[in-house]
Amino acid sequence: MSKLMKIDKSKKFLIVGLGLLGGCYAMALKKKGYYVSAITKNEEDIEFAYQKGIIDKGSTTVEKDIIENADVIVFALYPHTFVEWIKQYGNLIKEGTVITDVTGVKGCVVYEIQSMLKEGVEFIAAHPMAGREVSGVQNSDDKIFKDANYIVVPTENNTFGAIELCKELGEILGFARISVLNPEKHDEMIAFLSQLTHCIAVSLMCANDNPGLVLYTGDSFRDLTRIAKINDEMWSELFLLNREALLTEMEKYRKTFDKLYDCIRNNDREEMRSMMRISTERRGEFNKKEG
């Protein structure tokens, strides 16, 4: 991959793993007029995608033909399944193919995958920061990309061409903001912004078993715990794969939580108000960029 590869309309995409995100990719790419094929476990997901018109070809088995026919392959699998897949079938990918992914953690996946691929096949990692509290291609909707962030996560092994192509893919998919981070910075950021928030929501739901609370719930509790409905298989894997970064962020957060606890215990109103003012000011920044 030394020359720039632009994503013109002749480029063919293969999605491996037609779940919620894979389905969103297929949907967005088909709308823009690209050829999209898919490999996924369940026949019914292929059937659904055909009927919805979001794929041109589908298979529940890994065939040489469908892989060789693709210019860009998007892996939308759980991290360990992604690694297993490349181990087993990576040699079927033809030279000149660019592969990318949607994995929510990077350091533990990117280097390993890159080291397994043969010369001429390039893996450029990406993290589409979009999702829903439901799963499956049946719930796919590419609207979730509209206001969302897309992060390209290159290593030193990546070429300029592949990084540009991956950015272009983010644009084609319809993301609002596209940025670039290295795997380590990405994992640190995701530990704070995404994984820690899920830890908080889960802990809060586990802290009180009074079902009567439903009667009195306000919006603040509902908003805060929206993500407490969580896919335990996927998130436990993501947490453990990003263990060190997540533990660090949990410790930092626990320190400020404990500081606030001490303020309340010690009737230290001034210190408490100072924390609230910092919080208000910082959250204001996030609002500005929302629109």
Added chain:
Amino acid sequence: MSKLMKIDKSKKFLIVGLGLLGGCYAMALKKKGYYVSAITKNEEDIEFAYQKGIIDKGSTTVEKDIIENADVIVFALYPHTFVEWIKQYGNLIKEGTVITDVTGVKGCVVYEIQSMLKEGVEFIAAHPMAGREVSGVQNSDDKIFKDANYIVVPTENNTFGAIELCKELGEILGFARISVLNPEKHDEMIAFLSQLTHCIAVSLMCANDNPGLVLYTGDSFRDLTRIAKINDEMWSELFLLNREALLTEMEKYRKTFDKLYDCIRNNDREEMRSMMRISTERRGEFNKKEG
């Protein structure tokens, strides 16, 4: 107050404190055709309310006439201001008047106010669980009551008639659900559902000072920190007035957060998944009742 007092259209309301919530009360009551007067500090708030047509009469000073003219007085003040007001002007309230409030904590206020009132004036506490991240009558909008909870908080000193009247007021204001809790249960519930969530959001915003995070924020972080924009004067007062209950809830939450932390540190995937499943199941209950 031995006989049932129904809120027919001849009843006159006085709102003391024309801020965000006081303004919402005025708005909702005027729409239903009631006479509404208001006492508040700033002339401009009175002016605004007149122009909006949400009050019939307003005053920036506490006058005997306007107080005696009211059948129901709603106090929409900070807790300590409410107590001060009753100390100073409580004797002006005529016999047969029912007073109620919007205060977010109850135990520390209700008994004290009830003990200060003269015979024939009854205070029945209420907590409208609705709000916005902005303040002032200029931001009032009675739509915030539409899907919200309204809690009547009687003590043993309250009459059946006043409790029923207060429930009826909740209906007139347009609340979705009206319930009854004693002050102690109310404060325990509010410590968990509302105060703890605000503590979490503030702590999370204080835990990381990297402004670059804005670029990568997803919906989960935004939803979780919406309430991190916080009125530090009001909330620090509410936290300290409900100190014991809040500290207890903070400790319970801190325990489950630590348990999850230990699962991650010890690679205990099964225990982590079990917490996530409890969380998912409980949060599902909250969803059902939402619509």
